[in-house]
Amino acid sequence: MAEDVVRIFDTTLRDGEQSAGIGMTGEEKLAIAQQLARLRVDVIEAGFAASSPGDFEAVKTIAREVKGPIIASLARAHPDDVDKAWEALQGAESPRIHVFLSSSDIQILHQLRKNREEVMEMAVEMVARAKKYCDDVEFSPMDATRTTPEYLYHLLEAVIGAGATTVNIADTVGYAIPSHFTNLLKDIQANVPNMHKAVLSVHCHNDLGFAVSNSVAAIQAGARQVEGCINGIGERAGNAALEEIIMALHTRRDILNVATNIDTTQIYPTSRMVSRITGMPIQPNKSVIGENAFRHASGIHQDGVLKERTTFEVMDPVTVGWPGNSLVLGKLSGRAGLRSRLEALGYHLSREDLDRVFEAFKLLADRKSEVTDRDLESLMAEEKRVAIEPATYLLDQVQFSGGDHDIATATVRVTGPGEQAYSDAATGNGPVDAVCRAIERATGVQARLADFNVRSVTEGKDSIGEVVVRVQQNGEMYVGRGASTDIIVASAKAYLSAVNRMIAQEGLGAATAPLTTPD
Numbered sequence: 001m002a003e004d005v006v007r008i009f010d011t012t013l014r015d016g017e018q019s020a021g022i023g024m025t026g027e028e029k030l031a032i033a034q035q036l037a038r039l040r041v042d043v044i045e046a047g048f049a050a051s052s053p054g055d056f057e058a059v060k061t062i063a064r065e066v067k068g069p070i071i072a073s074l075a076r077a078h079p080d081d082v083d084k085a086w087e088a089l090q091g092a093e094s095p096r097i098h099v100f101l102s103s104s105d106i107q108i109l110h111q112l113r114k115n116r117e118e119v120m121e122m123a124v125e126m127v128a129r130a131k132k133y134c135d136d137v138e139f140s141p142m143d144a145t146r147t148t149p150e151y152l153y154h155l156l157e158a159v160i161g162a163g164a165t166t167v168n169i170a171d172t173v174g175y176a177i178p179s180h181f182t183n184l185l186k187d188i189q190a191n192v193p194n195m196h197k198a199v200l201s202v203h204c205h206n207d208l209g210f211a212v213s214n215s216v217a218a219i220q221a222g223a224r225q226v227e228g229c230i231n232g233i234g235e236r237a238g239n240a241a242l243e244e245i246i247m248a249l250h251t252r253r254d255i256l257n258v259a260t261n262i263d264t265t266q267i268y269p270t271s272r273m274v275s276r277i278t279g280m281p282i283q284p285n286k287s288v289i290g291e292n293a294f295r296h297a298s299g300i301h302q303d304g305v306l307k308e309r310t311t312f313e314v315m316d317p318v319t320v321g322w323p324g325n326s327l328v329l330g331k332l333s334g335r336a337g338l339r340s341r342l343e344a345l346g347y348h349l350s351r352e353d354l355d356r357v358f359e360a361f362k363l364l365a366d367r368k369s370e371v372t373d374r375d376l377e378s379l380m381a382e383e384k385r386v387a388i389e390p391a392t393y394l395l396d397q398v399q400f401s402g403g404d405h406d407i408a409t410a411t412v413r414v415t416g417p418g419e420q421a422y423s424d425a426a427t428g429n430g431p432v433d434a435v436c437r438a439i440e441r442a443t444g445v446q447a448r449l450a451d452f453n454v455r456s457v458t459e460g461k462d463s464i465g466e467v468v469v470r471v472q473q474n475g476e477m478y479v480g481r482g483a484s485t486d487i488i489v490a491s492a493k494a495y496l497s498a499v500n501r502m503i504a505q506e507g508l509g510a511a512t513a514p515l516t517t518p519d
Helices: 026-039 053-065 079-089 105-112 116-133 149-162 178-191 211-220 242-251 264-278 299-307 335-344 351-367 373-388 431-443 487-506
Strands: 007-010 043-047 070-076 095-102 137-142 166-171 199-204 225-228 394-403 406-415 421-428 448-456 465-473 476-484
Touching (some): 007 242, 026 043, 026 264, 043 053, 095 166, 137 149, 149 178, 166 178, 166 211, 178 211, 211 242, 335 351, 394 487, 406 487, 448 487
Parallel strands (some): 007 225, 070 095, 095 137, 199 225
Antiparallel strands (some): 448 465
């Protein structure tokens, strides 16, 4: 029997961004969308165009710039949302409007404060409105797994009749378990007479830890589109992790008998990019892309893998894009060696970009005896961050002192608008606190540090440290990132990164005078 193809619908840029503490710039969303196109996902949900001017512009830019996948925008079952979605999607090679509306009694009554008949009418009208704009229309009954089955059948029949080409069964609160979900999907196909006219899709959340299991069970039950996020990020406990679903389908074709259009070798770089940009770390024991996913500590396992990889590995790490044997570089390495290793890691640079990265590489190599693949990935992430992030202020110099019997003191110098340099000093409860306070004084921008996370990129005392901070102001959260072999310098970079994002978002900048005078 020939294999069916399952469509992979990525909602990292929409549902994934709804993770608490995540905020991406338009440039970062475009970078992820371009990588998702290299991964060859079938659909990219670029955002929720009506939710904010920033999201509208991000959807519009991705629709115009990213070719290959279908580009979708979410829309509530409201005329303004549908119109805004189409306005943002018009430049897309293959646009899709994704309409959603609550369908469970608990949400209809307590959230929408309507009745079933009103909801049915809204759904049909908005699907028909979207259909006038583009042929590809998806409808999601929100909280479908807690919806009365008979009402769900009638609702799906009605929206398919109005023109929906995909109907998406959303387990919005992660309520389903695989056996329940399988039965629901089979019943839908048996009781919706025009179901054959639309693709059956699923969207699973992980509140009970079943998101991937439910998604795979749904495919076995006949679903031919599955929605999720890279690294499983998303609302609350997250969405189904696409990398896990993809590799389950790839590895167990013998049972599932389905295929995808995915280039699996792009899974690793996509996962790392999403982690870097969102500031959401990947747990070491995460399947497929975790640090320990292909590492063996047990002597029995090591012996088996050395003799034959498949004794203890059901996936080849190369298949998911894990870098091959590491070529260690050092301060005597040249441009050719650097270019070769970067290309092996998936980075293809122009001559100008290579020259800039090479200078940064030499500075790093002076501080480290060996520069590994992970160091290079961190270096490239830092270069990318600097290139695309809003930068009202640039960090020029950091000095600090402290100790267990001394008051921590820090001095920073930043370059601000008009190439002016601003310096200031501060004391704090430790060097990180002192550096953050000094940056606040130098820039004139104050915020509350809500979260501070640091991790080493590689092993060893000279490892690069990557710092992710989240700062809060006026109820909004801003993420900043920085990397250096010096943790305090990395912290300064990360905090200033968050300050720059805050300035760009809230229109501060020139209107906010630093507390000190220029140098």
